[in-house]
Amino acid sequence: MKILKKFLSLLFILIFTFNIGCSKVNGKDTQSIKAPDNENLSIKGTWKIEDINILDEEIENKDEILSLKDSLISVSSNNLSIFNKSFSNPSFKLKVVDSNYILSYELNLTLRDIIETEDMVDIISLVASNNLIGEFIIIDNDNGYLFYSGLILKLVREDNNPRDIEESSKMIETEVLDDDYNSNVGVMLALKTPRVELEDGSFTDSSYRTLWISFKNNKIQPIIEKDDIIFPRINGIWTIQKEVENKNNQHIEYFVAKPIDGKVDSQVIEQTSINVYKDINFIANDYISIEKYEGNDFKNIFPIYQTIPIDNINSKQGLSIEEIYSNEVKEKYERDFNEALEDISRVNNEALVPKIDYTNFTIKRIEGKWTLMGKIMSQNTNEEGRDYKISINPSKKILNYDTLLIPWKDFKSRFPFIEDAYTAPTGRVAIVIFDNKLLVYEVEDRNIKGGPLVTIDLNENEEVIMAEWASGAYVDTWDRAFKDGRKISMEDD
Numbered sequence: 001m002k003i004l005k006k007f008l009s010l011l012f013i014l015i016f017t018f019n020i021g022c023s024k025v026n027g028k029d030t031q032s033i034k035a036p037d038n039e040n041l042s043i044k045g046t047w048k049i050e051d052i053n054i055l056d057e058e059i060e061n062k063d064e065i066l067s068l069k070d071s072l073i074s075v076s077s078n079n080l081s082i083f084n085k086s087f088s089n090p091s092f093k094l095k096v097v098d099s100n101y102i103l104s105y106e107l108n109l110t111l112r113d114i115i116e117t118e119d120m121v122d123i124i125s126l127v128a129s130n131n132l133i134g135e136f137i138i139i140d141n142d143n144g145y146l147f148y149s150g151l152i153l154k155l156v157r158e159d160n161n162p163r164d165i166e167e168s169s170k171m172i173e174t175e176v177l178d179d180d181y182n183s184n185v186g187v188m189l190a191l192k193t194p195r196v197e198l199e200d201g202s203f204t205d206s207s208y209r210t211l212w213i214s215f216k217n218n219k220i221q222p223i224i225e226k227d228d229i230i231f232p233r234i235n236g237i238w239t240i241q242k243e244v245e246n247k248n249n250q251h252i253e254y255f256v257a258k259p260i261d262g263k264v265d266s267q268v269i270e271q272t273s274i275n276v277y278k279d280i281n282f283i284a285n286d287y288i289s290i291e292k293y294e295g296n297d298f299k300n301i302f303p304i305y306q307t308i309p310i311d312n313i314n315s316k317q318g319l320s321i322e323e324i325y326s327n328e329v330k331e332k333y334e335r336d337f338n339e340a341l342e343d344i345s346r347v348n349n350e351a352l353v354p355k356i357d358y359t360n361f362t363i364k365r366i367e368g369k370w371t372l373m374g375k376i377m378s379q380n381t382n383e384e385g386r387d388y389k390i391s392i393n394p395s396k397k398i399l400n401y402d403t404l405l406i407p408w409k410d411f412k413s414r415f416p417f418i419e420d421a422y423t424a425p426t427g428r429v430a431i432v433i434f435d436n437k438l439l440v441y442e443v444e445d446r447n448i449k450g451g452p453l454v455t456i457d458l459n460e461n462e463e464v465i466m467a468e469w470a471s472g473a474y475v476d477t478w479d480r481a482f483k484d485g486r487k488i489s490m491e492d493d
Contacts, residue, residue, distance in 0.1 A: 017346050037285055041092060042125055043136050043144065044169075047073045047155040047162045055107050056150025056403070057396065057403060070339065073146070073155065076162035080126060080133065082148060087128035088242060095123045103135055103147045104407075105477075108371060109384040111137070114145055114152060115244045116218065132407055184475040185424045187431070189438075190229045190283060190466035193358040193459045195300050195484030203300050205253075206243060206279045208465075211456075212482040213440060214475055215429050220440060224485035232468050233285050233310075237481040240283065240313070251275040251298075255288070257313045260481055272316075275300070282363035282370065283466045287398050289362040301384035305362035307398075332392055333358060335376075340388030341376055352386065353377040363394060365464055368408040368421045370394050401425055401469055405446050414448060422467050429453075438461060 012320060027052065049071050054062055074081040080090045095228070096102075096121055099112035111121060126133040134148035142157040153426035189211040195203040210230040211417065214221045229240040238258045245252045252275055274294050282289040288310055291302035306318025321333050337356045345352060353376065361374045392400065405412070405423040409430065412418055420433040424442065430441045439452040469477045 002389040004169065040136065041077060042141075043075050043076070044077065045075060045080055045157055045161055046159040047075070047144070047146075048158045049073065050156050051154035053152040053154075054150065055104075055109065055152060057393065072158065072163065073153070074162040074419070075126075075136075079162070080128065081162075082134070082146075087126075090126055090128045090133070093127065095125065097123055104150075107150065108369065108389070108393065109147070109216075113391075114147075114280075115139070132409060134239055134330050140444050170454060173485060181427055183426055183428075184214065184216040184291075184474050185426045185428050186212065186467065186475045186478055187422065187424065187470070188212055188232065188466065188468045189422075189431070189464055190231065191257070191462050191463045192206050192280060193252045193457070193462045194279070196460075197300065203298070205242070205244065208240075208280065210466075211438075211488070212478065212485065213431070215424075215442075218476060220429075223454065223456060223488045224482040225488045226482060226485040229280070229283060230465065230481060231283055231285070231466060232470070232478065236260070237478070238310075239346065240288070240310075242280075251277070253278045254314045255280075256309050280465055282365075283310075284398050284468075285400070288313060289360060289364075297352065303375065303377055303383075305360050306374065307359075307361060307363065318361075320358040320489075321361060321392075322331050322358065322412045324397055325392065329392055330358065332343075333361075333390060336388065337374060337376070340374070340386070344376065344388070350386070351379040353379055361390060363398070365420055368401050368404050368411065369432075370399055406430060406443065406448070422464075424471070425469050426471050433458070 009326050049069055056411055059065070068083060071083070078089055080087040088124050091425060093235055097111060099110065099115075099117060101121075101123065102112075103109040103111060111123075115121070122138040122139065124136040126136060133382070134146050138146040138485055139145070144155045146153040147156055148469055176369045182204045191209050191211065193207045193209075195206050196259050197203050208227075208229050210228070212224040213231075228242070231240070233381075238257060239260045241256045243254050243256055245254070245376070250273075252272070255278070272294070274491050275296055275298060277293040277298050279291050280288060281291055286309060289307045292304040292306060293302050294304065305323065307316050308318055322330050334356055341352060341354060344350060357377070360377070361372055364373050365371070366373075366389075372394065374388050374390050375387045376388065378385045403423070403425070404421060405427050406421070408421070411421045415421075415432055415434060418432060419435075422431040424430070427443055427446060430443050432439045432441065432452075436457065438456040440456075441452055441456050442449045
């Protein structure tokens with residue numbers, strides 16, 4: 001009897017497997033990821049680009065790309081041709097996903113940003129040389145979208161058979177590399193060590209330091225560190241120091257910003273009758289994003305977010321969202337706030353303040369991307385409130401470069417426990433952070449090359465609050481800002 005049951009079970013599995021193997025590539029009835037049979041590939045053929053939407057602000061040759069509207073894409077079992085760039089021997093992975101599926105962590109892009117549907121959707125990942133080339137979103141047999149290199153291409157099927165794309169077609173790379181691969185490159189990484197609670201219930205102060213990591217003459221240089229935050233501005237290298245004033249039973253934290261070799265201007269400090277605690281979440285050329293607590297019962301929670309100009313670094317009020325962007329973004333900000341308020345209130349039954357505050361936002365690092373975060377205040381003043389993502393990418397006013405030349409998904413595949421990653425604009429080096437360690441890798445053809453060049457121990461829960469890159473001649477200029485810094489110990493591999 002047991003033998004018969006085993007036989008019947010085996011027979012069922014063989015029949016089930018046979019049916020899947022012979023079916024047309026369509027996954028609406030399964031949640032699994034599988035490799036389609038290339039001979040039955042549902043997207044095989046020639047597709048016309050009906051529209052092009054450029055999502056990545058780092059792309060510079062926008063006019064050239066938009067001129068390729070109405071050009072063709074060819075998909076076959078042994079070749080992909082996109083913008084006349086060919087990928088040989090591709091493979092395909094079919095996924096069945098809902099509208100929350102993340103197409104790009106870097107661009108904060110989900111499927112719902114492209115199509116509105118309550119149904120499950122088939123997506124076929126296009127892979128060549130173990131690299132993700134793009135994601136093909138299937139609408140129906142003759143319509144779809146392709147997410148490719150920071151672009152959304154709206155496609156209409158021209159032919160069920162692939163074609164050799166004419167050589168006269170322009171070959172466009174959505175390239176964002178701003179210097180030669182072999183040029184010198186370096187990065188200033190500002191790091192924050194968070195506060196720690198002591199035995200008596202008080203808290204240590206947060207502390208800051210800056211690392212200078214450079215790759216010159218085709219090799220990694222000694223890593224240099226300096227206390228406080230060192231950062232570049234248009235008018236030279238600056239520093240920010242954290243200061244604390246304890247006077248008349250008041251605790252007031254503030255920041256001092258000045259040129260690295262300059263004098264401190266007189267500081268205007270908040271006039272307040274309560275304690276003020278501040279931590280930095282993000283810093284760039286002209287802006288600082290902070291979290292703040294005002295009150296007399298500090299528990300290491302920060303209900304207030306602010307983004308402030310560095311030239312007025314101790315301003316009591318943060319900038320409103322439209323002061324950095326435009327009035328048009330207020331609608332998106334309001335929509336994100338209301339959706340988050342509704343979702344959090346429904347799930348947690350939590351008493352939140354329903355009044356929107358257009359200044360209560362900061363910038364934090366999430367999954368390899370600088371991300372705008374809002375705060376919904378709690379009606380209980382002793383609680384921190386709730387964070388939510390704002391679907392607005394950091395403005396060019398705030399951030400010059402925030403591109404991962406190796407997709408976050410590829411980083412996650414190689415480093416399952418990764419916490420953060422950065423890639424140089426030249427495509428030469430990558431920085432990976434996990435388990436309180438910082439590892440520097442060489443990159444070749446947008447792939448990690450070999451083992452880490454160096455490994456640096458970080459402090460417990462230390463986090464990056466700034467990454468500013470230099471290349472070419474600027475590397476030597478930034479070197480000089482760290483001439484009096486300390487070489488830090490590192491593990492050579």
